[in-house]
Amino acid sequence: MGEGGRSGVELVLLGGFELVDGGERVALPRAAQRLLAFLAVRDGAAVNRNAAAERLWPESRRQRAAANLRQALWHVRRSTAAPAVETPVDHLRLAPALPVDFRGALEAAHHVVGASGHPAPEGLVDALSRDLLPDWTEDWLAPERQRWEQVRLHALEAIAQRLITAGAHLAALEAAFTAIGIDPVRESAHRTVIAAHLAQGNAGSALRHYQHYRALLHRELGVRPSPHMTRLVAAQGTP
Known part of the structure; x- marks a missing residue:
């Protein structure tokens, strides 16, 4: 379904989760995977940080959910050289240049x-x-x-x-x-x-x-x- 951009970085959601960089699978904890997938299925729309935390960790208290989100963001930022997630004020969105197989399909x-x-x-x-x-x-x-x-x-x-x-x-x-x-x-x-x-x-x-x-x-x-x-x-x- 097309070649990955951003020096070979691509997010795969069809058939299972993979973040690929230069042909190599990037290891991510499940919380970081969930964050990337949650943003990817929203067609590039920005999401309020608090709303994202509540949707991703609905059984956690607000402070715990916010801490989980910060930790997931930290892992995502370390995963690739170019940012996979953009963080405008109080919002999050997947970097527009990151190819996602689900979006392409x-x-x-x-x-x-x-x-x-x-x-x-x-x-x-x-x-x-x-x-x-x-x-x-x-x-x-x-x-x-x-x-x-x-x-x-x-x-x-x-x-x-x-x-x-x-x-x-x-x-x-x-x-x-x-x-x-x-x-x-x-x-x-x-x-x-x-x-x-x-x-x-x-x-x-x-x-x-x-x-x-x-x-x-x-x-x-x-x-x-x-x-x-x-x-x-x-x-x-x-x-």
């Missing part, structure tokens, strides 16, 4: 969804397959994970549709199945798989996938596929 995904006809950047499907800090349990991550899930699902389906149009059916199927791996009952992703099979002339594969999805929906949710999906395969045989 979000921007690329929005571009793919919004700009018809443009190919996906190399490595985007792989980035979209990765969860945002999957092993973390912080409450402040929940809305960001929900946003990331919806953005990447829409992007993967858009990529798959363009690949179908281009005749790249295997790559289209891989993108669609990546979306299904994120949300196994998402109908639009399954419709994309069926569309890719039909574009290849594989009506039998399309029907088998429809039947598999119908059984999955019945087992998991007790519902049937939409009429839209049923019509998609109806001309190929009896669903």
